[in-house]
Amino acid sequence: MALSTNLGYPRIGPKRELKKALEGFWAGQISESELRAAARTIRQENWRLQQAGGIDHIPSNDFSLYDQVLDTIAMVGAIPARYGFAGEAVDLATYFAMARGSQDAPAMEMTKWFDTNYHYIVPELEPEQSFRLAFPKPVEEYREAKELGVHTRPVLVGPVTFLLLGKSKAASFQPLSLLDRLLPVYEEVLRRLDEAGADWVQIDEPCLVLDLPAEVHDALKMAYGRLATAAPRIRILLATYFGELRENLPVAYDLPVSGLHLDLVRGAGQLERALASYPGRLFLSLGVVSGRNIWRTDFDRALGQLERAAARVSKDSLLVAPSCSLLHSPVDLAPETELDEEIRDWLAFAKQKLEEIVTLTRGVNFDAEAIQSELRAAREAMERRGRSPRIHDPAVKRKIASVSEEMKRRTSPYATRREAQRRRLDLPRFPTTTIGSFPQTKEVRATRAAYRGGKLPEEEYEAFLKQEIAETIHFQEETGLDLLVHGEFERNDMVEYFGEQLRGFAFTKNGWVQSYGSRYVKPPIIYGDIARPEPMTVEWSKFAQSLTTRPVKGMLTGPVTILQWSFVRDDQPRDQTCRQIALAIREEVIDLEAAGIKVIQIDEPAIREGLPLRRSDWRAYLDWAVDCFRIASSGVRDETQIHTHMCYSEFNDIIESIAAMDADVISIEASRSRMEILEAFARFLYPNEIGPGVYDIHSPRIPTQEEMAELLRRGLQVLSPDQLWVNPDCGLKTRRWEEVRAALTNMVAAARELRAQAG
Numbered sequence: 001m002a003l004s005t006n007l008g009y010p011r012i013g014p015k016r017e018l019k020k021a022l023e024g025f026w027a028g029q030i031s032e033s034e035l036r037a038a039a040r041t042i043r044q045e046n047w048r049l050q051q052a053g054g055i056d057h058i059p060s061n062d063f064s065l066y067d068q069v070l071d072t073i074a075m076v077g078a079i080p081a082r083y084g085f086a087g088e089a090v091d092l093a094t095y096f097a098m099a100r101g102s103q104d105a106p107a108m109e110m111t112k113w114f115d116t117n118y119h120y121i122v123p124e125l126e127p128e129q130s131f132r133l134a135f136p137k138p139v140e141e142y143r144e145a146k147e148l149g150v151h152t153r154p155v156l157v158g159p160v161t162f163l164l165l166g167k168s169k170a171a172s173f174q175p176l177s178l179l180d181r182l183l184p185v186y187e188e189v190l191r192r193l194d195e196a197g198a199d200w201v202q203i204d205e206p207c208l209v210l211d212l213p214a215e216v217h218d219a220l221k222m223a224y225g226r227l228a229t230a231a232p233r234i235r236i237l238l239a240t241y242f243g244e245l246r247e248n249l250p251v252a253y254d255l256p257v258s259g260l261h262l263d264l265v266r267g268a269g270q271l272e273r274a275l276a277s278y279p280g281r282l283f284l285s286l287g288v289v290s291g292r293n294i295w296r297t298d299f300d301r302a303l304g305q306l307e308r309a310a311a312r313v314s315k316d317s318l319l320v321a322p323s324c325s326l327l328h329s330p331v332d333l334a335p336e337t338e339l340d341e342e343i344r345d346w347l348a349f350a351k352q353k354l355e356e357i358v359t360l361t362r363g364v365n366f367d368a369e370a371i372q373s374e375l376r377a378a379r380e381a382m383e384r385r386g387r388s389p390r391i392h393d394p395a396v397k398r399k400i401a402s403v404s405e406e407m408k409r410r411t412s413p414y415a416t417r418r419e420a421q422r423r424r425l426d427l428p429r430f431p432t433t434t435i436g437s438f439p440q441t442k443e444v445r446a447t448r449a450a451y452r453g454g455k456l457p458e459e460e461y462e463a464f465l466k467q468e469i470a471e472t473i474h475f476q477e478e479t480g481l482d483l484l485v486h487g488e489f490e491r492n493d494m495v496e497y498f499g500e501q502l503r504g505f506a507f508t509k510n511g512w513v514q515s516y517g518s519r520y521v522k523p524p525i526i527y528g529d530i531a532r533p534e535p536m537t538v539e540w541s542k543f544a545q546s547l548t549t550r551p552v553k554g555m556l557t558g559p560v561t562i563l564q565w566s567f568v569r570d571d572q573p574r575d576q577t578c579r580q581i582a583l584a585i586r587e588e589v590i591d592l593e594a595a596g597i598k599v600i601q602i603d604e605p606a607i608r609e610g611l612p613l614r615r616s617d618w619r620a621y622l623d624w625a626v627d628c629f630r631i632a633s634s635g636v637r638d639e640t641q642i643h644t645h646m647c648y649s650e651f652n653d654i655i656e657s658i659a660a661m662d663a664d665v666i667s668i669e670a671s672r673s674r675m676e677i678l679e680a681f682a683r684f685l686y687p688n689e690i691g692p693g694v695y696d697i698h699s700p701r702i703p704t705q706e707e708m709a710e711l712l713r714r715g716l717q718v719l720s721p722d723q724l725w726v727n728p729d730c731g732l733k734t735r736r737w738e739e740v741r742a743a744l745t746n747m748v749a750a751a752r753e754l755r756a757q758a759g
Contacts, residue, residue, distance in 0.1 A: 002318040005057035008325025014044045022518040047150040054358040060145045060152035061138040068101045069120040070569045072157045076185045077134035080124045101567035112609045119516035123166035125175040138199045150685035157204035187230035194231035202237045209243035215250045228256035243613045244270040259283030267324035271446045275312040287323035287392045294567045296348045297356045300380040306364040307437040320361040326350040331714035343506045346385045351738045389749040393529035408630040412638045420639040430751045433483035436555045437731035443605035453520035458554040480748040484552045486544035494557045495565040499524035501536040503681045525567045530583035535591045554600040559628040564606035575624040585632040593636045601643035622657040629661045647730045652680035667691035693729030702742045
């Protein structure tokens with residue numbers, strides 16, 4: 001009989017219990033024991049839910065207080081020296097210092113997990129790195145589930161993927177060379193799990209969907225040759241996801257593991273190749289239910305895949321699974337009672353996806369007759385969605401057809417625009433600015449909630465927002481910032497805010513997914529063609545500009561980021577949806593310019609995360625992604641300055657495409673990596689202006705003036721003084737005002753220090 005399985009479940013809790021516990025602990029409002037108790041409750045409820053729902057292989061160690069890669073850093077004892085850790089077991093103070101920093105030690109670098117919007121902590125590895133088991137969490141959580149009466153399959157980040165994700169400051173050093181030193185920790189974990197009673201362990205090696213050189217293939221063979229003998233009674237499920245294995249499939253098949261997981265949502269084309277070369281000794285785990293989107297599963301398609309597999313593979317060797325961990329899905333659709341009933345009928349969140357997995361397992365075991373009612377309901381829902389008049393808008397289709405090459409280009413080249421903008425803006429050398437948002441205090445959030453809940457009249461809400469904007473403009477003037485922002489107090493989220501004003505979007509109340517740590521996002525759902533009925537930001541920008549003689553940026557989210565940070569319709573190509581968004585943003589840009597806004601920022605922090613995982617697929621994506629940004633940004637005059645912002649991704653390998661976006665100024669995350677990103681700008685000789693972030697806003701730590709000045713001096717080693725802007729890494733929404741005041745005061749002082757030195 002085929003078995004139902006899961007690769008991971010959302011760790012945030014159905015009502016964001018983890019967020020509340022973490023932030024309460026960090027604020028000193030609850031104790032460590034209370035935090036651990038809250039975490040234990042979430043884990044146990046997740047296990048019980050899956051057990052009661054009929055999942056045969058239930059994951060453990062998929063829970064984390066912050067991030068699974070950080071957990072692995074702690075597990076293997078790879079703690080950077082600056083945290084002063086000398087104990088036997090990693091404590092929470094050290095754990096959270098690595099993630100968030102402390103006043104004495106900056107946080108570790110953070111970047112995107114493959115092509116998702118989830119952020120992981122980047123391992124810092126050195127040539128003389130030593131490893132030891134310092135955080136036996138996988139064993140502890142397996143035992144915890146066992147005591148609860150739930151038999152689980154522990155999940156580990158694979159050793160090869162872990163090292164490939166790592167970085168080192170040592171020149172020419174390859175972290176993969178540490179594999180021989182790392183493996184004893186994994187071997188010890190497997191032995192302890194064996195002693196505790198585990199029979200299966202899931203080891204995630206998503207690196208297998210990447211372009212891999214021969215040395216990585218050799219590393220995988222060496223690693224799993226050793227792990228297979230560390231605890232011979234344990235069966236290893238090698239989990240891959242986010243794409244196809246392609247040329248890596250033979251390598252995976254040759255490894256001495258008991259099972260292989262394939263993502264058949266992102267890599268549907270690999271099933272036939274996998275079946276044709278199936279070696280006959282492995283369990284095949286088939287990810288037929290999407291772990292990354294929220295549409296109901298096409299049961300006919302998924303069951304067809306499973307039945308083809310069952311014809312080649314014994315049902316006893318078949319596992320029915322989601323494509324990847326359900327970490328990337330909202331928890332439960334059931335509480336979404338306010339969601340439009342028609343759209344709700346098209347959706348499935350993590351809990352519903354488990355039900356789909358169990359249903360499909362019954363279908364493959366007992367044939368389609370056993371699930372006729374479920375098949376019929378799924379077909380009818382898909383047919384209703386396909387027929388819905390809400391999906392297609394002929395006017396939008398006509399606009400897309402009318403896009404010309406001229407709409408993708410600014411009137412003049414950058415050198416001409418630069419002179420026009422400098423005359424108009426008259427900013428000093430090393431101009432200072434922020435990325436857009438200012439702290440969203442409890443008062444701001446409570447007032448917005450009261451307004452949305454009908455408890456506060458619109459005129460009172462607008463008066464409150466105007467007061468917040470006025471105070472923020474005054475603060476920026478007083479601090480000495482050169483290019484101001486209005487603070488974005490009217491915005492709940494940089495994507496949701498725009499989606500709420502565009503046609504073709506739907507929204508949830510509780511559809512949260514983790515972005516990193518205690519930061520969650522609630523992606524809107526793009527279900528139909530997108531259009532802008534009316535201006536979205538113009539009045540707020542005009543009001544802010546009326547309060548000051550200094551320029552105030554108009555703040556927009558770019559089309560690629562709105563696409564990437566939404567749950568996107570799956571009934572048309574993503575590039576078509578993105579072009580629709582681009583046209584809507586273009587209309588807003590033109591209206592902002594007409595309203596007298598001299599600088600407009602179109603944020604694209606997600607442009608790198610949308611990059612396909614295989615280099616051979618890059619060109620097509622980059623062409624349309626750059627086109628969409630240029631459609632959105634190119635409708636203005638030379639003297640209007642266009643900014644964009646990017647953060648927490650690896651940009652070095654797409655620098656030419658970033659330049660092709662032709663933004664006048666780009667601000668980019670750089671502080672956690674100590675300006676590492678600028679190496680790419682130096683090699684490429686980036687022509688436009690750049691603001692490398694000098695203030696890590698994802699940490700409560702306040703950088704000193706000298707630290708920021710030193711980062712700027714590093715910037716001047718590769719950039720000319722006329723190119724360099726001074727700004728934080730990202731928006732200040734999540735920080736407290738006392739942190740922001742101190743950090744921005746230091747930042748302005750650092751810029752003035754450089755101006756004085758430059759003469």
